[in-house]
Structures are given as structure tokens and as C-alpha cells.
Amino acid sequence: MRLLIRNARLVDGSGELGTADVLVEEGRIASLAGGDAEQVLDAGGRFLAPALTDPHVHLRTPGQETKEDLATGLAAAARGGYGAVVAMPNTDPVVQEPEQVRALLDEARAYSGARLLVAAALTENQEGRRLTPAALLARAGAALLTDDGRTNEDAGVLARGLVYAAAAGLAVAVHAEDAGLRAGGVMNDGPLAAELGLAGNPPEAEAARIARDLEVLRYAVRKAAALGHAPRLYVQHVSTARGAALIAAARAEGLPVAGEVTPHHLTLTEEVWRGFDARFKVAPPLRTASDVEALIGALERGELAAIGTDHAPHTAAEKERDL
Numbered sequence: 546m547r548l549l550i551r552n553a554r555l556v557d558g559s560g561e562l563g564t565a566d567v568l569v570e571e572g573r574i575a576s577l578a579g580g581d582a583e584q585v586l587d588a589g590g591r592f593l594a595p596a597l598t599d600p601h602v603h604l605r606t607p608g609q610e611t612k613e614d615l616a617t618g619l620a621a622a623a624r625g626g627y628g629a630v631v632a633m634p635n636t637d638p639v640v641q642e643p644e645q646v647r648a649l650l651d652e653a654r655a656y657s658g659a660r661l662l663v664a665a666a667l668t669e670n671q672e673g674r675r676l677t678p679a680a681l682l683a684r685a686g687a688a689l690l691t692d693d694g695r696t697n698e699d700a701g702v703l704a705r706g707l708v709y710a711a712a713a714g715l716a717v718a719v720h721a722e723d724a725g726l727r728a729g730g731v732m733n734d735g736p737l738a739a740e741l742g743l744a745g746n747p748p749e750a751e752a753a754r755i756a757r758d759l760e761v762l763r764y765a766v767r768k769a770a771a772l773g774h775a776p777r778l779y780v781q782h783v784s785t786a787r788g789a790a791l792i793a794a795a796r797a798e799g800l801p802v803a804g805e806v807t808p809h810h811l812t813l814t815e816e817v818w819r820g821f822d823a824r825f826k827v828a829p830p831l832r833t834a835s836d837v838e839a840l841i842g843a844l845e846r847g848e849l850a851a852i853g854t855d856h857a858p859h860t861a862a863e864k865e866r867d868l
């Protein structure tokens with residue numbers, strides 16, 4: 546079966562490659578210069594790109610399938626142009642044992658949507674105290690380790706986690722917010738939060754935690770080098786100009802860190818809160834226009850490495866609760 550996609554603007558990781566007529570034969574690209582085909586699709590100048598990878602999604606299997614399950618989550622991802630997604634482990638129960646990782650990967654094979662990659666917890670029940678078995682989780686097929694959904698308060702545990710994960714060939718991803726500074730904040734802390742009378746979550750909560758985690762990484766790299774391992778840190782959903790600048794500086798000096806940014810932190814600001822709509826309550830919170838500008842710049846310069854959606858379905862009842 547041959548498919549011809551005409552008038553497509555080709556885009557891949559290297560940038561925009563111009564307009565082409567793409568001929569696909571038996572599922573493989575055969576030509577960029579057209580040809581005979583049974584099926585012809587006019588792209589009308591739209592972008593055509595390889596399937597995307599989403600490094601940060603919350604599918605709700607196991608335990609919260611009323612919100613979403615593996616089948617619907619992977620189908621929705623494929624529909625949105627994603628070929629693979631990395632599912633976070635803050636499910637019920639938490640994904641932290643090798644058998645759970647294997648079971649999820651086995652189940653996903655039955656579905657035709659995006660490919661599932663499984664992130665397992667870094668610590669038991671994501672409580673930040675006792676490490677999960679990194680080597681066994683890696684052998685079961687875990688793609689990375691993270692306590693996302695929770696923050697890693699104990700720097701010593703995170704440092705050991707980075708070393709053990711490195712020995713197993715895995716990176717560690719962190720939700721970098723200082724829990725004490727964040728406290729009960731529901732939106733970005735600043736003049737607008739004061740004006741609206743809402744509790745603020747300060748940008749410093751993120752920056753302080755990223756700064757600490759970069760020092761933890763520096764320490765882990767030094768400790769692991771003696772053992773021949775190379776820890777890698779992935780900072781999820783960076784939302785502040787300061788956080789992005791800290792990561793850029795660390796990368797410039799060669800620390801093995803990569804930062805992620807979400808579509809909502811690239812396109813929305815705290816100004817949406819003037820409507821008091823709880824749908825805009827996200828963690829970390831939407832920030833200011835100058836943060837958005839800085840994040841876009843960091844992404845363009847390659848200082849932030851990836852866009853992750855932080856896709857996280859909730860029930861209508863949950864969204865209707867007060868702020």
C-alpha cells in the first residue's frame with residue numbers, strides 16, 4: 546500500500562526542512578519527491594514531523610482508572626502525535642516494584658496507541674526515605690526513576706538515589722520545589738496573588754530547590770566517578786526564569802543535567818487567575834510574562850532540553866472544588 550502526502554512542511558529535530566511530497570510505501574518513507582500512490586493526502590502546507598516523545602505524563606493505571614486507563618491514555622497520546630510517552634509512578638499503588646513495571650509494559654503491548662515507557666519511584670511510596678531497588682527496576686524495563694508528584698526533601702537520599710540509578714543506567718527526574726517555601730500556595734507569589742487574595746507559591750521555592758539539587762548532583766557525580774558511574778539529573782517542568790538560568794549555568798560547566806518545560810508554562814501566565822478558574826491551578830504554578838519569555842529563550846538556545854506535557858487527568862468533581 547502506497548500513501549502520498551502532498552504539500553507537507555517537513556520538520557524534525559534539526560529544524561524545518563522545506564516543503565515536500567512524501568511517498569510512504571508499506572509504512573516506510575520511500576521518496577520526498579512524490580510518486581504514484583493508491584491513497585493521496587493533501588497536507589495543505591501543514592507540518593509533517595516524526596512522532597513526538599512525551600517525557601512526562603500521568604496515566605492513571607493502576608488505581609485511578611475512572612480518570613483514565615492505559616488504553617485511553619495511550620490512544621489519546623497517539624491521536625496527539627506522540628509515538629511514546631513516559632508514565633509517572635505516582636499511581637495507587639505507587640509503581641516501585643519490578644513486577645509492577647513488567648505488568649504495565651505487558652498490558653500496554655496489547656494496545657495500539659503510543660508506546661509506553663514506565664518511570665518507577667525513586668523511593669518507597671515516594672516518601673523520600675528508603676530507596677527502591679534501582680537495578681531490579683532497570684532490569685524489569687523502567688525508563689527512569691522519580692518521585693514526581695512529591696518533592697525530594699532529603700538531599701542525602703537523593704544523592705544516593707542518583708548514584709544507584711547511575712549504576713543501573715538510569716537518570717533521576719525531580720519535581721524541584723522546596724516544600725517549606727511552597728507551603729500552601731495555589732498560584733504564583735507576587736503582586737497579583739496579593740491583589741487577588743490568594744496564597745502564593747514563590748518562584749524562589751523552585752529556584753532554591755533546583756540550586757540545591759544541582760549541588761546534590763555535583764556531589765553524586767564526584768562520588769560515583771570513583772565507582773565508574775555517571776549520574777544524570779532531569780529537572781521536570783521548569784517554570785521560572787531563575788530556574789532555567791541555574792540549569793543553563795550548570796550545563797555550561799558540564800554538569801549532567803537536563804531541564805524540561807511544559808506547554809502551559811510556555812504559553813500561559815498568572816494573569817489567567819483573574820477569572821478564578823481552578824483549571825489553571827497547576828504545580829508548579831503559572832508564572833509571569835517575563836518567565837515565559839525566559840523559558841522560550843532557554844528552549845531556543847537548547848538550555849532546556851525537552852517539552853513534557855505533564856498530562857494529568859482529573860475528574861470533573863475534582864476540578865469543581867474550590868481553590
Ligand SMILES: [Zn+2]
Binds near residue numbers: 694720781782828829
Ligand atoms: Zn511534578
